[in-house]
């Protein structure tokens with residue numbers, strides 16, 4: 001079985017490359033290497049394997065964005081199995097799917113590969129977007145977009161205080177966020193939510209670097225879970241966030257969860273959106289977007 005590592009050198013605030021240089025010294029089997037040079041490049045690189053006659057193991061060496069790009073390129077190809085080495089910042093992929101611990105484990109897998117199919121989430125706005133773990137609109141997306149754009153982030157990372165920038169943007173966004181109205185349509189039924197903080201569509205339980213936002217999500221059941229949080233005071237929102245790590249937030253009456261293979265969401269204003277924690281533009285105003293399970297599934301290394 002061919003084994004290809006796809007490295008995102010900027011993942012983990014630039015630490016993925018350093019991790020790779022150490023990791024490669026421990027590899028004792030033949031492998032190929034592909035380096036992502038720009039956003040979207042990993043999808044292009046992996047798409048070239050769509051017609052490969054031989055089975056291939058592609059290992060995304062990065063974080064959630066890297067794995068989304070790798071999987072978007074691999075989806076639909078039965079002979080391409082996706083694995084990962086967690087080298088990002090949040091690494092929610094490795095909480096919901098299998099992630100290799102070391103080169104020895106990869107060598108054992110290649111001798112006896114066992115894989116299983118998984119769902120891929122998708123929606124179309126100005127172009128198709130994919131998500132492996134989750135996509136969402138609102139408060140959390142606005143924080144991720146602003147943190148990623150922040151110029152002080154890189155500087156703070158250098159002095160080991162990168163997390164501080166998150167805290168600053170959580171406070172700024174908490175004070176300035178404009179609550180929105182959300183309309184959800186599923187199976188011909190329409191529900192309206194007012195004063196919404198955020199809405200997240202999940203394929204697996206974890207988002208935001210270890211928060212168990214959607215405890216009942218299973219990534220191979222053909223179903224997505226939508227979580228909507230609305231009508232909370234700022235203080236209570238922080239309290240709810242505090243309980244998300246344990247999954248106990250579902251007990252709050254302001255947290256709603258729906259299950260379906262397709263949801264149409266309409267926001268009454270442009271709201272920041274993310275896919276697997278990376279900024280993905282803003283929602284169109286008063287126009288619905290349909291979030292669903294893609295017809296193209298993908299094959300994951302099995303958890304042992």
Ligand SMILES: Nc1ncnc2c1ncn2[C@@H]1O[C@H](COP(=O)(O)OP(=O)(O)OP(=O)(O)O)[C@@H](O)[C@H]1O
Pocket residue numbers: 008009010011012013036037038039040041062063064065066067069087088089090091092276277278
């Ligand atoms: N060479 C590159 N230069 C700039 N950006 C890149 C490059 N290669 C890939 N990217 C982009 O980097 C983004 C961030 O990567 P990734 O999400 O894997 O790391 P992370 O944000 O540190 O981890 P996590 O999402 O787990 O917190 C990806 O969405 C991808 O589009």
